[in-house]
Amino acid sequence: QTIRLSDYRPPAWRVPQVALDFNLGAESTRVTARLTVERNGKRSEPLVLDGQGLTLVSVKRDGVALDVQPVGETLTIDIPGDSAVIETVVDIAPATNTRLMGLYASGGMLCTQCEAEGFRRITFFPDRPDVLSVYDVKLTADAALYPVLLANGNEVATGQLPDGRHWAQWHDPWPKPSYLFAAVAGNLSPLRDTFVTASGRTVDLAIWVAADDVPRCAHAMAALKTSMRWDEVNYGREYDLDRFNIVAVGDFNFGAMENKGLNIFNSRYILADADTATDADFDAIAAVVAHEYFHNWTGNRITCRDWFQLSLKEGLTVFRDQQFSADQGSAAVRRIDDVRMLRAGQFPEDAGPMAHPIRPDSYIEISNFYTATIYNKGAEVIRMMATLLGPDGFRAGTDLYFDRHDGQAVTTEDFVRSMEDASGVDLAQFRNWYAQAGTPHLDARITHDAAARTAQLHLSQTLAPTPGQPVKPVMQLPLRVALFGGTTGKRLGDERLVSLTEASATIDFDNIDEPPVASLNRGFSAPIIVQSDRSRADLAFLSAHDDDPFARYEALQQLGQATLLDSGDDSDLVAAIGATLNSGLDAAFIAEAVLLPSEAMAGDAMAVVDVDGLHTRREAVRRRIGSDLNAQWWAVYHANNANRYELTPEAKGRRRLRNVALGYLMANDDAEAVATAFKQFETADNMTDRMAALNVLSHSNAPERDAALAAFHARYADNALVLDKWFSVQAMSTRADTPAAVAALMTHPDFSYTNPNRLRALVGAYAANQVRFNAADGSGYRLVADAVLAVDALNPQAAARLVSPLGRWKRFDAARAALMRAELERIVATEGLSKDVFEIASKSLV
Ligand code: ARG
Numbered sequence: 001q002t003i004r005l006s007d008y009r010p011p012a013w014r015v016p017q018v019a020l021d022f023n024l025g026a027e028s029t030r031v032t033a034r035l036t037v038e039r040n041g042k043r044s045e046p047l048v049l050d051g052q053g054l055t056l057v058s059v060k061r062d063g064v065a066l067d068v069q070p071v072g073e074t075l076t077i078d079i080p081g082d083s084a085v086i087e088t089v090v091d092i093a094p095a096t097n098t099r100l101m102g103l104y105a106s107g108g109m110l111c112t113q114c115e116a117e118g119f120r121r122i123t124f125f126p127d128r129p130d131v132l133s134v135y136d137v138k139l140t141a142d143a144a145l146y147p148v149l150l151a152n153g154n155e156v157a158t159g160q161l162p163d164g165r166h167w168a169q170w171h172d173p174w175p176k177p178s179y180l181f182a183a184v185a186g187n188l189s190p191l192r193d194t195f196v197t198a199s200g201r202t203v204d205l206a207i208w209v210a211a212d213d214v215p216r217c218a219h220a221m222a223a224l225k226t227s228m229r230w231d232e233v234n235y236g237r238e239y240d241l242d243r244f245n246i247v248a249v250g251d252f253n254f255g256a257m258e259n260k261g262l263n264i265f266n267s268r269y270i271l272a273d274a275d276t277a278t279d280a281d282f283d284a285i286a287a288v289v290a291h292e293y294f295h296n297w298t299g300n301r302i303t304c305r306d307w308f309q310l311s312l313k314e315g316l317t318v319f320r321d322q323q324f325s326a327d328q329g330s331a332a333v334r335r336i337d338d339v340r341m342l343r344a345g346q347f348p349e350d351a352g353p354m355a356h357p358i359r360p361d362s363y364i365e366i367s368n369f370y371t372a373t374i375y376n377k378g379a380e381v382i383r384m385m386a387t388l389l390g391p392d393g394f395r396a397g398t399d400l401y402f403d404r405h406d407g408q409a410v411t412t413e414d415f416v417r418s419m420e421d422a423s424g425v426d427l428a429q430f431r432n433w434y435a436q437a438g439t440p441h442l443d444a445r446i447t448h449d450a451a452a453r454t455a456q457l458h459l460s461q462t463l464a465p466t467p468g469q470p471v472k473p474v475m476q477l478p479l480r481v482a483l484f485g486g487t488t489g490k491r492l493g494d495e496r497l498v499s500l501t502e503a504s505a506t507i508d509f510d511n512i513d514e515p516p517v518a519s520l521n522r523g524f525s526a527p528i529i530v531q532s533d534r535s536r537a538d539l540a541f542l543s544a545h546d547d548d549p550f551a552r553y554e555a556l557q558q559l560g561q562a563t564l565l566d567s568g569d570d571s572d573l574v575a576a577i578g579a580t581l582n583s584g585l586d587a588a589f590i591a592e593a594v595l596l597p598s599e600a601m602a603g604d605a606m607a608v609v610d611v612d613g614l615h616t617r618r619e620a621v622r623r624r625i626g627s628d629l630n631a632q633w634w635a636v637y638h639a640n641n642a643n644r645y646e647l648t649p650e651a652k653g654r655r656r657l658r659n660v661a662l663g664y665l666m667a668n669d670d671a672e673a674v675a676t677a678f679k680q681f682e683t684a685d686n687m688t689d690r691m692a693a694l695n696v697l698s699h700s701n702a703p704e705r706d707a708a709l710a711a712f713h714a715r716y717a718d719n720a721l722v723l724d725k726w727f728s729v730q731a732m733s734t735r736a737d738t739p740a741a742v743a744a745l746m747t748h749p750d751f752s753y754t755n756p757n758r759l760r761a762l763v764g765a766y767a768a769n770q771v772r773f774n775a776a777d778g779s780g781y782r783l784v785a786d787a788v789l790a791v792d793a794l795n796p797q798a799a800a801r802l803v804s805p806l807g808r809w810k811r812f813d814a815a816r817a818a819l820m821r822a823e824l825e826r827i828v829a830t831e832g833l834s835k836d837v838f839e840i841a842s843k844s845l846v
């Protein structure tokens with residue numbers, strides 16, 4: 001059953017007040033809900049409440065019992081007047097809630113996840129984001145099992161009961177949609193702190209975890225305080241409650257959730273210390289803490305009218321967390337990371353069967369649309385508007401948006417109109433970015449007229465059809481471009497912001513006295529694929545001279561990509577990497593620039609992915625880079641050996657570069673490199689270096705590999721987050737025996753279908769291992785399809801995420817495509833499939 005944006009209608013009933021009373025127990029919880037409902041205008045419909053998996057005990061209307069029963073997943077109540085108080089009593093069973101939506105049990109605690117449609121698994125309610133209510137919540141539970149009771153907003157009263165139970169009453173003054181409701185009960189300990197807002201209010205902050213984990217919350221707490229200040233300074237947004245609570249849980253379907261005043265996190269985005277978390281983990285924690293905090297304004301104070309508007313809050317909030325992260329360290333390296341993620345996750349989505357605009361037109365299951373497109377391409381669309389409006393125009397736009405829509409449930413159109421009204425910039429054509437799926441291609445060529453001292457940049461754009469969108473309009477592309485002199489290496493004039501609004505255009509440059517080389521789409525100003533006539537020599541030249549760090553990185557990546565796709569000589573690439581190592585630039589930047597594009601990235605540029613050929617070629621190039629620059633890699637390795645662990649951007653950059661060097665040294669699997677990696681593994685005083693050593697060893701055939709894996713497992717046997725790394729590193733190994741190793745790990749006592757982190761660590765990681773997942777015998781496809789079916793019975797959202805790798809069959813040779821299709825067909829033919837898996841599997845077969 002397809003839900004369409006064009007069918008949107010405002011709710012027939014509003015629910016200004018909600019009182020919830022939870023009598024909590026893991027096996028059974030009783031929920032009493034009192035809804036104050038009011039007819040919305042002159043609408044004559046009855047009140048229709050959503051409910052899923054609820055055992056209905058009773059219904060009252062204005063205190064009078066009603067004899068009504070749910071039909072399917074709705075409960076319909078006739079109301080004669082224009083308002084009423086509806087009271088429902090239901091029973092739910094958190095302990096057997098394996099979907100992890102609604103109220104569920106995790107590691108001895110009870111917690112909730114409601115976005116997008118989980119609240120209906122707690123009580124009967126109009127579970128849609130445009131129904132905003134003020135919540136009063138009472139939680140009652142066994143005081144020994146659940147000493148801490150938390151809900152949204154501020155705690156207003158607590159009490160003890162004679163039977164060993166206790167209760168807490170919470171009030172959230174801000175009207176909110178049901179997807180932002182949260183409650184937690186557990187034996188939790190806080191890391192506490194305070195934050196004084198710009199206007200001088202003190203906010204009590206707490207991060208709640210198991211007592212042993214409290215010392216691992218310091219980084220998340222620091223990130224929270226930095227985020228709170230950052231949003232005041234950069235967007236004028238202040239926090240609006242007396243308390244801000246965060247709870248970390250071990251079983252969680254996603255990264256984290258921005259419930260008002262009570263964020264709930266996957267523990268992987270909270271817990272960190274030097275011994276158990278890598279530098280990348282620390283950075284991800286800061287980014288996710290900031291992301292959820294920023295939602296307080298972009299998502300909570302101003303929310304979405306309907307789920308087609310999801311990118312209104314997610315694209316904008318990702319853009320804001322990207323800006324925040326860029327301010328914490330090297331902005332260039334963060335941009336490189338953001339773009340790498342977009343290309344790895346979003347470009348394939350936009351080129352595949354599930355391609356959708358950032359504002360989709362329809363869906364079967366909304367959970368399937370929490371995608372890289374909505375989040376990451378959504379953030380790129382906001383970034384393009386910020387580029388077109390300039391910093392002052394963009395800030396005026398967000399100020400107007402907050403002013404105009406505070407307390408409302410709105411649309412992406414409302415956001416764009418605020419941008420236009422505040423800045424005077426016309427965004428009529430730009431709106432195509434909201435409606436069109438697919439990644440635009442830009443063709444760029446440069447010509448030079450030496451006599452006239454001019455250059456012409458010839459640009460033309462195309463956008464290929466995507467499912468349901470056969471004909472595409474012309475897009476508006478903001479392109480930052482500059483020219484460099486091929487003789488002097490100097491930039492010729494200023495950078496220009498070209499707004500391409502036509503299918504093709506020619507841009508003129510004056511005073512060009514030497515053959516120009518074009519630096520295109522600098523800073524990745526538009527999320528597109530650029531094809532140019534730049535030669536390998538031009539790319540090597542830009543990798544040495546471009547003054548935009550992203551473009552400089554990109555030039556070396558393009559040269560690497562060209563090298564992987566041709567079989568010709570690669571000495572210019574080796575020389576350019578050697579020169580970059582000697583450039584004196586920031587270590588973190590060098591580390592990113594000298595890495596080859598992944599096999600997946602290279603494959604995306606081929607008409608048909610040559611799985612084995614690409615792997616062989618990339619390994620050969622890596623070995624050549626490793627051996628030709630051997631002395632340099634050793635020098636880099638030793639020069640960046642810090643004596644003392646620090647978490648500064650400089651120290652992180654040095655660790656990264658040193659470990660990239662170790663990877664190239666290991667490319668030839670020679671004894672000295674293996675011994676060095678193993679020694680690093682054994683002596684490292686931090687997880688970044690230990691994990692990097694384990695990672696390079698994981699691809700090796702040396703006996704040290706198994707020794708390191710065994711030692712790692714023994715050392716971290718009781719740390720679930722670190723064991724996830726142990727599973728992933730094996731699933732991502734390029735060794736030929738990886739398919740068999742993964743099959744064996746599926747029966748390892750530490751593997752679990754019910755924990756989403758563990759599932760992703762093994763099956764998700766394996767599906768991203770291009771050369772081994774796509775084993776020619778189809779064993780990888782079968783393993784993943786088996787996992788999809790096993791998990792679907794427990795947790796459809798987690799299962800659905802594993803389907804998309806199979807949906808890429810059109811990108812592969814006929815034999816692999818047939819094997820992938822056969823697995824998709826087997827999935828679709830399965831009795832009792834969830835809508836989640838059905839939607840992705842069936843759309844993937846078209
Ligand atoms: N709003 C959350 C965040 O991005 C994610 C919620 C995910 N929910 C889902 N059904 N996929 O911060």
Ligand code: ZN
Pocket residue numbers: 291295313314317
């Ligand atoms: Zn979000």
